[in-house]
Amino acid sequence: MAKILMKGNEAIAQAAVSAGCEAFFGYPITPQNELIEYMAKYLAKNNGVFVQAESELAAINMVYGAAGAGARVMTSSSSPGIALKQEGISYCAGAELPVVIVSVSRGGPGLGGILPSQADYNQATRGGGNGDYKVMVLAPNGVQEATELVRKAFELAEKYRNPVMVMADGIIGQMMEPVEINPEPLPPVDRPWAAEGQRGRAQRNVVNSMNLDAYKLEQHNRDLQAKYERMEREDVMYETVQTDDADVLLVAYGTPSRIVKSAIATLREQGIKAGLFRPKTLLPFPSKQLKAAAQGKQFVLVAELSLGQMLVDVKLAIEGTVPVHFYGRTGGVIFEPSEIVDAVKSHRKGD
């Protein structure tokens, strides 16, 4: 199949439909509107369900119901909308439902702005719902990878019976790039727990996150933790670029990691050996791999379109073995490669 030029939001929607997404529930919010519009246009024509919900709360709860009934289901939104969905995400995690959430993030806090941002790293990886729960978070660096990770998100959601979030910064949502989307639907997954009417099944199925017995609820939480630990063992994803000979290790994710790659090329032209470590899973975070990659480097520089959120996970991973510095822009401002070059130089010994 030849590559076609597509806007990120539409490519993400098409990738979800191609992967076998059966139902989409969403609410309009910039900068992800083309995604919900694409679903409205194409999902029903592909035997799917599209509902424009009255609110973000309703959308995530429709997702909860549809996933509970056994459908392969997705929603999408942007930063303030994801904030509103947090209650429902906690319920999905508690009831162990496989759902995919796409977050096309923009500047905050509050209503903030509509330009690209990575200020919702904490929102995605820590969440705002109640309880000891975790959501897997995948962070693509462009339109092609976004389509691949949306597909992967459905696979992982079904593997773990857990919500998976694809965190696409607003750049990915709005830019056009050539893409090739895998047209093969994912194989159907048996969902013997689904509440869709008993239909002769021996047991009643109940999709539920409530348990008033403290000991049983504690055990449920321990089971969830075991699942999160398995994610860390089996499904951490990251990329390294020119890290082996590097003196300086840069850490960045999403589209900004490509700006950092340009900065690394410039730095190397100037004789400064820099390399990139790019987490593709923000949760589980590639802590062990990052710590190993950072060993022996002069320092680590974290670059984010926020004022330092992934920075905390990087510091936790590196455990003080190497100095960690930070450079970030926020509010919708995107750094230039030259800013990263200057930031690296400012921390070099003797420069």
Place this chain on the structure above:
Amino acid sequence: MSVIFKKTKGLTDTPFTYCPGCTHGIIHRLVAEVLEELNIIDRSVLIASVGCSVMSYEFFNCDAVQAAHGRAPAVATGVKRVRPDSIVFTYQGDGDLASIGTGEIVQAAHRGENITVIFVNNAIYGMTGGQMAPTTLPGQVTTTSPYGRDTHLQGEPIRISEMIATIPGAAFVERVTVVDPLTIRKAKTAIKKAFEVQLRNGGFSMVEVLSSCNIGWGLSPVDSLKFIKDKMVPYYPLGNFKDKGVQS
């Protein structure tokens, strides 16, 4: 010995968690009997809500999804849209439906979702200990209106059935109660009609049931039924507010 009465198959054997004297049990039985009589237990999905009926998924003998507070109509929408041959019903109290969940109930009716809503109105938050609800009567004493509901500060009680009936997508809306054999029979007829609307893909159907909360109201069970008849029914008149006639 011949059996002249037995428990409906629509209920499990799990003992109810409702307070003695509360009419939730009667309403559960009526809904369950209707599921059995329409032969739809096997394809029904209950959407349980938050409140006294939070455990209702233990009592109805069908598949169930437990929803967040107020969100049952949205959860029902999700289930029904992806499994349109399932019979999907919510069971919600007045705190859940008439307060925190007004957005979801209005918009589910507005879309004409083909679901059935059993709305149990007892004019109080029972589960949390008897706080004021939007449905609490003027002057009624609750733990958060200890001097009686002051309509100047706390508004006048909201009449949900009348409001929902104005929405074009609502196909069937009726208010009933369960204080004596006659009203119980009428309640069951209305519940059956509501499910028949769904069976005929007729759109949104809701039955509001005026119910008692003897503990929350601080009354005996008998006086609670009297309270419904003498105080609630005059403010919340019984009867049908909308019937598009799709079920007949």
